[in-house]
Amino acid sequence: MTRHIRHAAFFCALLLVALLVNATRIQLFEAPSYDDNIANRRTTIARYGQPRGDILVDGEPVTGSHDTGEHLRYERTYTNGPMYAPVTGFASQEYGTTLLEHAEDGVLAGTDPLLSPFALWNGVARDRYPGGDVVTTLRRAAQEAAYEGLAGRKGAVAAIEPSTGRVLALVSAPSYDPSALSGNGASVTRSWSSLNRDADKPILNRAVRKTYPPGSTFKVVTAAAALDAGVVEDLDDKTDSPDPYTLPGTRTSLTNESEGCENAPLRKAFEWSCNTVFARLGVQVGVDRMAATAGAFGFNDADLRIPFSVAESTFDTKVDKAQLALSSIGQYNTRATPLQMAMVAAAVANGGQVRSPYLVERTTREGGATVATAGSRPSRQAMRPSTARLMKEMMVDVVREGTGTNAWIPGATVGGKTGTAQHGLGNSGTPYAWFVSWAKGDRDLEPKVAVAVVVEDAAADRGEISGGGDAAPIARAVMEAVLKSPARKGG
Template identity: 80%
Template sequence: MTKYIRHAAAFCVLLLVALLVNALRVQVFQAGPYDGSTANRRATIARYGQPRGDILVGGEPVTGSRDTGEQLRYERTYNDGPLYAPITGFASQEYGTTLLEHAEDGVLAGTDPLLAPFPLWSDLTRGLPPGGKVVTTIDPAAQRAAYVGLAGRKGAVAAIEPATGRILALVSAPSYDPAELSGNRPATKAAWERLNRDPDKPMLNRAVRQTYPPGSTFKVVTAAAALDAGVVTDMDAQTDSPDPYTLPGTRTWLTNEGDGCQDASLREAFKWSCNTVFAKLGVDVGARDMVGTAQAFGFNDTGVRIPFSAATSTFDTSVDRAQLALSSIGQYNTRATPLQMAMVAAAVANGGRLRPPYLVERTTSRDGGTVSTAGSRPARQVMQPATAERMRELMTDVVEDGTGTNAAIPGATVGGKTGTAQHGLGNSGIPYAWFVSWAQGEQDPEPKVAVAVVVEDASANRGEISGGGDAAPIARDVMRAVLSG
């Protein structure tokens, strides 16, 4: 009898070992495939089983979470959704995450290991710590001024603090309410299809993910290149520029919108935006130095992240002399995001030093403990300090008595550059209206803000566009909001 009991006991031990081996196989060697299986909803249920952390602007949350009582329990909510959509993006149970909701998903969802005081215990229990908070650099007054200024027109605004690279405003219009995409109801799918069909592309972040021909605002880069290279040594000397200017190697004439550009000095040509002068200057500087200066400002950089990715602004590196002439006035293949052109203005304002832009000041746990900090990143010198000083002088002249007078702010020093960008087949489209600028308050030791504005559907009156009639007032209001803060 004892023999049979031993056999039964040995068989039971064998079964137990087999069960343990199988459990080990499933939990260790096949955990990855099972976790990643579309049939496994445990991770998704856990993800939406607790409130998501918040994104903060000016110390106040612009996001929230709503308890639906359903299996995917918590749904994302947004305060002033259209105003902050170019910053937050959306967090959707159906369509995933974008922009800050995506870049900082680990902190917001509670999956970032830095949020877990005891990571091993969290792994064993499969529990998630509460979602943390993302503190942004956005100035709420500047953000609202930019949004109101666009007033429903297609376009974008980017504003930066020159000394640090902190992004103070990012606005894209038309916008949308991210809350429409939060849940998984039929209305969510209908909103997704409607937004994607909209020809105005409200979900496109024009401030960082749309590039435009920068037109005459690119003359800031060309002027800096000419001064740095020594092609221009006296800003008030004649430049020996014909009007019209024949593009090198062609029979094509380049003309100006106004008079007085023939042999104009750099100061006058910049003030009145003479295409002929700057096209010739670009050719005189040469492709190597023009490319070098453009790339120092951030053109052709494929790795710009703020922390979500930005579209690459481009300056063609393989051009003949005619193409270089057009590239130097912001046409041909030259393209830039509003963020990039705000970086150009910021570098001028900051003595020729460019701080990489950033949008997240710090991340914290739910109770406020710091998880990570961003802070200002190392600056790079994109032009000589003396060149930056002369560029500030040129940009100030534009606002005081040139094409950018609509950007003037009483009691403040403002520098700017207007731009008109041709586009469409045969340049048949209504030109884009651009304005880039910086401002320094009367009591400020250095410029506090640099702004870039582009308006896609500006007035059809070209004189108004090139004179800053559409974009300059928006930039003025954004700068005034920052200076008043």
């Protein structure tokens, strides 16, 4: 009898072990598959069962959470939604998350293990904590100036702090209200359909997700490459550049909008944006050095994140001399996001160093305790410091007496470069108006802001379109807003 009891006890022990093993398998190893199962509503209910953390600008939230009292209890709300949409993105019960709402979803939704004082255990237990906050690098005044400057127009603005890489403004127009996509009702479906049918693509983040031909603003890169390579040694020496310039190996003649470009010194060619001079300089520098300089500024980098991804700006490395000439004046296959061109201006302002741009200063738990900070940002040398000094001189000349006078700010030193980029079949599209710039207050030790502006629908009259006329005033307003803003506490 005792033997049968032992056998029964052993069998029961085996069943208990099997039960524990199976429970462990399900709860630890197969839990993700159950969590992701479309039939499992518990995760979704839990996700919207508590308020979401907020995204902050200058210490104030630009997001919120509304208690609907429904099964999926909390819906996302946005303050000045269209103005901040290129930064926040949307958090929708129906369509998921984008931009910062997506990149920082773990913190905002309360699932990031770092929100727990017992991070290791939280990663195993998958507990949900009160949503944390995301503190951005944005300056409210700069964001407002950029948004108001683009009102009623199509385009984008990106502004960064040259010495750190902090993104100070990021605006795309036309925009949309992310609140319209927050819930899961019929109105959300209608809004989604309407936004996606809109030919102006308001959901598209033009500041970081659309690339444009940069036109003459790319001459900043070409001039830096020519100076670094020793192709030009003195800004005031003649460049031996014909006008018109016949593209190498072709019968195609390149001309200028301005007069006096034949053999123009680099200083004057930059000031009046002579295509012939810079096309020839690009050919003299050569494709390898041009590509290397463009890469140092940030072109051809497919991995840039701020923390959400940024479209790759490109400089074609497999071109013949004629194509290289066009690439060197921001045409052919050269493409750039407004953020990339702000990085170009920032490199000049920062002594030739490019700081990786970033949008999140820190993340915090409920109550304000810091979870993570941006930390020091990597940098790379885009040009020699001596070249950067000469580039600053030339950009200041553009604003003082060249094509960028509309960017001048009393009581400040401003450098800039205009651009008018043609596009479309046979260049038939309305040209894009560009302006890239940086500014330093007279009492500042270093430039405080670098800006890039692109306006797609610049003017009704094609002949009146210009970066100086259409984009420079917007850049000026953004730069003034930053220079007048009080210094950010704690950096």
